[in-house]
Amino acid sequence: xxxxxxxxxxxxxxxxxxxxxxxxxxxxxDRDTDLHIRMGTSLKLTQVAVRDLSKKRDIDPALLSDDAxxxxxxxxxxxxxxxxxxxxxKSLILAAIKSGSSVVTAxxxxxxxxxxxxxxxxxxxxxxxFFEASVAGAIPIVRLLQESLSGDHVTKIMGIxxxxxxxxxxxxxEDGASFxxxxxxxxxxxxxxxxxxxxIEGHDAASKxxxxxxxxxxxxxxxxxxxxxxxxxxxxxxxxxxxxxxxxIKLLAVAERVDDDRGVIVRVHPTMVPREHPLASVRxxxxxxxxxxxxxxxxxxxxxGAGGAPTASAVLGDVVVAARNRLTGSTGWGESAxxxxxxxPISEALTCYYVNLVVAxxxxxxxxxxKAFADSGVSIQxxxxxxxxxxxxxxxxxxxxxxxxxxxxVDRLRKLSMVTAVxxxxxxxxxxxx
Numbered sequence: 457x458x459x460x461x462x463x464x465x466x467x468x469x470x471x472x473x474x475x476x477x478x479x480x481x482x483x484x485x486d487r488d489t490d491l492h493i494r495m496g497t498s499l500k501l502t503q504v505a506v507r508d509l510s511k512k513r514d515i516d517p518a519l520l521s522d523d524a525x526x527x528x529x530x531x532x533x534x535x536x537x538x539x540x541x542x543x544x545x546k547s548l549i550l551a552a553i554k555s556g557s558s559v560v561t562a563x564x565x566x567x568x569x570x571x572x573x574x575x576x577x578x579x580x581x582x583x584x585x586f587f588e589a590s591v592a593g594a595i596p597i598v599r600l601l602q603e604s605l606s607g608d609h610v611t612k613i614m615g616i617x618x619x620x621x622x623x624x625x626x627x628x629x630e631d632g633a634s635f636x637x638x639x640x641x642x643x644x645x646x647x648x649x650x651x652x653x654x655x656i657e658g659h660d661a662a663s664k665x666x667x668x669x670x671x672x673x674x675x676x677x678x679x680x681x682x683x684x685x686x687x688x689x690x691x692x693x694x695x696x697x698x699x700x701x702x703x704x705i706k707l708l709a710v711a712e713r714v715d716d717d718r719g720v721i722v723r724v725h726p727t728m729v730p731r732e733h734p735l736a737s738v739r740x741x742x743x744x745x746x747x748x749x750x751x752x753x754x755x756x757x758x759x760x761g762a763g764g765a766p767t768a769s770a771v772l773g774d775v776v777v778a779a780r781n782r783l784t785g786s787t788g789w790g791e792s793a794x795x796x797x798x799x800x801p802i803s804e805a806l807t808c809y810y811v812n813l814v815v816a817x818x819x820x821x822x823x824x825x826x827k828a829f830a831d832s833g834v835s836i837q838x839x840x841x842x843x844x845x846x847x848x849x850x851x852x853x854x855x856x857x858x859x860x861x862x863x864x865x866v867d868r869l870r871k872l873s874m875v876t877a878v879x880x881x882x883x884x885x886x887x888x889x890x
Contacts, residue, residue, distance in 0.1 A: 803860030
């Protein structure tokens with residue numbers, strides 16, 4: 457028997473030569489021997505598209521090109537898109553697919569806004585589109601939902617999927633830092649951008665929540681379907697109140713099925729998490745995703761969610777799978793939005809609430825406040841009272857109720873004459889039985 461013919465090299469082009477692009481180029485070169493052993497062939501990096509050829513980069517200058525469309529349509533086996541943003545990334549990806557290339561992308565914003573058109577184009581051309589690096593960096597959560605849990609019934613996902621906000625909230629909780637000081641520290645360490653809006657206002661996490669929800673519930677979910685609230689209004693008062701209740705504050709992305717598949721709700725907001733819950737121990741810039749499934753039960757996945765090396769690791773994993781598929785003439789998982797549950801508003805979510813009030817010292821005040829909760833159909837679980845100048849500080853934690861009823865309660869409280877201020881309002885997740 458004659459020896460098998462060696463497999464041809466699989467060609468790869470990269471769109472974007474920033475931090476992640478440079479790491480991907482390095483890994484493709486440095487790990488060529490290991491990859492050859494695993495795949496039976498080599499991965500050949502052909503070109504890297506960049507905006508500015510004059511900028512010094514840790515990439516072989518011979519590989520660089522400033523014509524991104526020419527690189528995208530060069531007919532390589534795999535095009536890796538690491539530019540970010542909607543355009544020109546979308547046009548370049550569609551052009552690459554039309555040219556017969558499989559695509560690997562880390563572009564969460566594009567996938568969350570119009571992933572459906574990319575999936576449809578890839579299916580029509582018989583090529584792959586993979587996006588493990590779009591959510592939670594090196595944590596292999598996308599493939600887990602696409603493959604490992606594909607036979608299970610996922611009911612809820614709660615994720616810390618933005619390292620910048622988790623770092624800020626960790627510093628506020630552990631060091632007593634103000635929001636402004638914690639943000640400045642995150643920027644100095646490179647965790648936060650000069651303009652941190654996408655992170656601190658929850659937009660980055662909301663894009664990731666949309667992707668996770670679509671994978672978990674097999675339903676089209678876009679960024680516009682996600683309720684989004686950031687952390688810029690979190691104060692030291694909120695941090696202290698969370699501690700008094702045995703909780704820590706996290707920016708959570710929550711996606712859940714409701715009422716026996718009546719629909720799904722996807723939301724991003726600051727959340728009080730009991731300190732005994734696994735997500736409460738996720739510190740600094742790390743990410744974690746907590747999954748509840750009918751057969752598998754509770755699962756948590758933890759790791760670095762950002763940075764050049766972790767993201768490049770996830771990208772390279774996708775490249776290897778796409779390369780194997782090219783060699784065998786097969787394709788992997790495509791879009792799985794075959795159930796199409798309606799996306800419901802956050803008002804229908806069942807949550808617990810923390811409400812922090814300053815109340816005037818007058819007879820009947822507590823009775824009026826309790827009536828405001830009762831009139832909205834919300835049950836009080838815990839009340840803590842402290843002196844607060846000439847009035848009293850009240851911290852109330854509720855039992856589970858619809859988010860709409862809880863919002864109605866807060867509106868009623870704001871109208872009461874004895875309520876001097878509504879200092880803080882926040883949802884609570886992760887309690888036993890909740």
